Amino acid sequence: MTDESSAAGQGTPPSAKGPSLKGLHIAALESRRASDMERLIAKYGGTPHVSPSMREVAVSEQREAIDFAYRVITGEINIVIFLTGVGFEHLLRAIERSVDKQRFLNALSDITTVVRGPKPAAALRCAGITATVKVPEPNTWRELLAALDAHVPITNQKVGLQEYGKSNSSLIAGLEARGAEVIPVRVYNWDLPTNIAPLEANIRSLIAGQIDALLFTSAHQAANLLRLSGELGLEQELRAALRHVIVASIGPTTSEMLRQNDLPVDLEPEHPKMGHLVLETAQRAQSLLVGRSARARIVEHSGCLPLDIHAAWYDGPFMRACRREASSVTPVWLMRQAGRYMAEYRAVREKIGFLDLCKDSALCAEVMVTAVKKLGVDAAIIFSDLLPILEPMGMDLEFAKGDGPVIHNPLREAKDVDRVLELESMETLDFVMETVRLTRQEMAAEIPVIGFSGAPFTLVSYMIEGGGSRNYHHTKGLMYRDNGAWSELMGKMSRTIARYLNAQIAAGAQCVQIFDSWAGCLSVQDYTRYVQPYVKQIIDSIVPDVPVINFATGNPALLPLLRGDNRTVVGIDWRIPLDAAWEQVGYNRAVQGNLDPIALLAEPETLREMTADVLQRAAGRAGHIFNLGHGILPQTPVDHAIALVDMVHELSQR
Numbered sequence: 079m080t081d082e083s084s085a086a087g088q089g090t091p092p093s094a095k096g097p098s099l100k101g102l103h104i105a106a107l108e109s110r111r112a113s114d115m116e117r118l119i120a121k122y123g124g125t126p127h128v129s130p131s132m133r134e135v136a137v138s139e140q141r142e143a144i145d146f147a148y149r150v151i152t153g154e155i156n157i158v159i160f161l162t163g164v165g166f167e168h169l170l171r172a173i174e175r176s177v178d179k180q181r182f183l184n185a186l187s188d189i190t191t192v193v194r195g196p197k198p199a200a201a202l203r204c205a206g207i208t209a210t211v212k213v214p215e216p217n218t219w220r221e222l223l224a225a226l227d228a229h230v231p232i233t234n235q236k237v238g239l240q241e242y243g244k245s246n247s248s249l250i251a252g253l254e255a256r257g258a259e260v261i262p263v264r265v266y267n268w269d270l271p272t273n274i275a276p277l278e279a280n281i282r283s284l285i286a287g288q289i290d291a292l293l294f295t296s297a298h299q300a301a302n303l304l305r306l307s308g309e310l311g312l313e314q315e316l317r318a319a320l321r322h323v324i325v326a327s328i329g330p331t332t333s334e335m336l337r338q339n340d341l342p343v344d345l346e347p348e349h350p351k352m353g354h355l356v357l358e359t360a361q362r363a364q365s366l367l368v369g370r371s372a373r374a375r376i377v378e379h380s381g382c383l384p385l386d387i388h389a390a391w392y393d394g395p396f397m398r399a400c401r402r403e404a405s406s407v408t409p410v411w412l413m414r415q416a417g418r419y420m421a422e423y424r425a426v427r428e429k430i431g432f433l434d435l436c437k438d439s440a441l442c443a444e445v446m447v448t449a450v451k452k453l454g455v456d457a458a459i460i461f462s463d464l465l466p467i468l469e470p471m472g473m474d475l476e477f478a479k480g481d482g483p484v485i486h487n488p489l490r491e492a493k494d495v496d497r498v499l500e501l502e503s504m505e506t507l508d509f510v511m512e513t514v515r516l517t518r519q520e521m522a523a524e525i526p527v528i529g530f531s532g533a534p535f536t537l538v539s540y541m542i543e544g545g546g547s548r549n550y551h552h553t554k555g556l557m558y559r560d561n562g563a564w565s566e567l568m569g570k571m572s573r574t575i576a577r578y579l580n581a582q583i584a585a586g587a588q589c590v591q592i593f594d595s596w597a598g599c600l601s602v603q604d605y606t607r608y609v610q611p612y613v614k615q616i617i618d619s620i621v622p623d624v625p626v627i628n629f630a631t632g633n634p635a636l637l638p639l640l641r642g643d644n645r646t647v648v649g650i651d652w653r654i655p656l657d658a659a660w661e662q663v664g665y666n667r668a669v670q671g672n673l674d675p676i677a678l679l680a681e682p683e684t685l686r687e688m689t690a691d692v693l694q695r696a697a698g699r700a701g702h703i704f705n706l707g708h709g710i711l712p713q714t715p716v717d718h719a720i721a722l723v724d725m726v727h728e729l730s731q732r
Contacts, residue, residue, distance in 0.1 A: 215350060241262050534572045652675070
């Protein structure tokens with residue numbers, strides 16, 4: 079087992095570490111390819127504990143399959159969706175004694191066949207059938223519906239659906255909402271393996287704390303794991319143990335099943351394949367262990383997982399967009415939505431300095447609650463600043479009137495890095511956590527609260543430059559001149575930021591945003607080498623499932639480097655059209671943005687045109703959060719900000 083201190087890494091650039099599971103015990107529930115899974119885990123130095131968890135059991139009564147085949151042959155069903163290759167093969171076996179199999183295959187060749195992924199496509203190909211529509215990765219029911227929308231009109235059509243295990247109610251509802259009559263056929267179920275001893279041994283090892291990571295390669299593995307643990311009287315103990323384990327899911331369908339069963343998901347690979355699952359677990363295991371520890375502490379403190387799927391905010395437009403799920407409207411919130419453009423905020427600032435305000439949690443919560451109520455936005459970001467984190471790290475910080483933030487003891491030489499304190503505890507920043515607690519407490523239950531931090535490059539640049547800069551020559555000078563000092567400084571900062579954001583989640587934040595306000599001064603190659611590994615380390619270390627908005631301004635070429643993991647939302651500034659930006663990021667990530675803040679100074683007609691343009695470029699795709707490309711300017715009329723929120727809700731209503 080690996081403790082948090084060693085998992086975090088001490089002064090070693092994350093990029094210097096190759097994929098490794100050395101010293102880790104990895105459990106997996108693969109059945110058909112158990113030996114392949116063992117080999118992959120061992121390849122990266124892990125100790126494999128592979129226990130088959132499922133076996134296919136044909137449905138005893140095959141009347142349904144036979145009836146289904148005759149309806150295809152007679153032309154009653156003219157669209158068939160195959161969800162699994164095994165299901166197609168079972169269907170052929172189920173009907174072969176009662177139906178002319180070749181006649182059935184000929185009928186399938188003449189109608190529209192839709193396959194969810196490569197396995198059913200291969201199974202049909204072996205039978206001489208080329209699928210009409212192949213659903214793209216990650217092959218979930220959402221991509222299936224999108225593929226039908228793009229290629230196959232199903233209104234008033236009878237659609238055959240090959241199922242397995244439990245019915246997918248979301249898929250059936252989506253088909254019926256499009257006007258289809260769904261005719262399901264189930265030809266096999268998943269049961270526990272004949273020999274349950276290895277699976278029971280893994281359950282007991284998990285409970286005993288002897289496993290570091292658990293890999294799921296199928297949604298039904300989760301159901302069978304919980305079923306057997308329940309039969310053994312160990313389900314609650316297993317659930318508690320999984321809070322301390324890296325839980326890796328092969329893809330969105332499996333992740334959805336895990337979340338439906340109130341189980342956490344730490345990792346989902348870029349491609350839903352076993353090799354990618356093991357490789358990415360090996361690449362990210364060490365920093366994911368930090369996130370695991372943070373999750374366990376939160377659960378121990380509050381008694382529940384950080385993301386409560388039963389809370390009012392969980393199913394609102396903002397959180398749905400973070401998960402790339404459709405909602406009734408495009409959610410909208412505005413960076414710097416509580417600020418100098420509001421009279422209520424200016425009245426507060428007349429009585430208190432900015433840094434003192436940041437440390438007054440009650441006032442911070444009041445300021446944000448007022449702004450959210452006034453604007454009608456779908457999310458609330460806590461009122462704070464990027465820089466207070468630097469004070470307990472040893473920086474002499476002042477917000478000078480007219481000059482902005484100033485650090486009076488900047489870092490200029492490599493030796494200065496030694497005086498920077500890495501924060502192991504967030505006690506000195508408890509006023510920020512109290513701001514989160516009070517904001518969550520006073521905010522409407524359906525409004526999620528967003529915590530935030532500066533990104534490591536932006537915060538380190540403040541430390542080195544002592545304030546703002548045009549060319550960041552001190553920062554880049556240290557970065558280029560002394561890689562050891564740079565690595566040590568960025569390591570201290572990234573680990574501190576991870577703890578800081580996890581503490582905000584523990585205090586009640588439902589999402590966190592990382593602001594890289596100065597990253598635009600970097601080339602793609604410099605960002606890749608000197609910054610991206612540390613941001614990745616932060617994202618991996620943040621409590622699983624909690625959405626992370628990764629926002630960098632100034633250089634659209636950096637967008638593909640901001641993708642993070644599967645729960646990452648990529649923030650986009652106004653310097654690139656949203657559609658071009660989303661294409662660069664990839665449609666398997668949610669995005670946030672990206673109206674030019676100056677648009678809020680325009681006449682209402684122009685503001686409406688610019689707002690509509692952003693929404694049109696999003697094309698109604700699930701996973702868009704409307705925001706400005708940066709913060710609201712002080713000169714912005716409040717009425718324009720209110721009007722913008724109303725426009726987004728009106729124009730995006732579905």
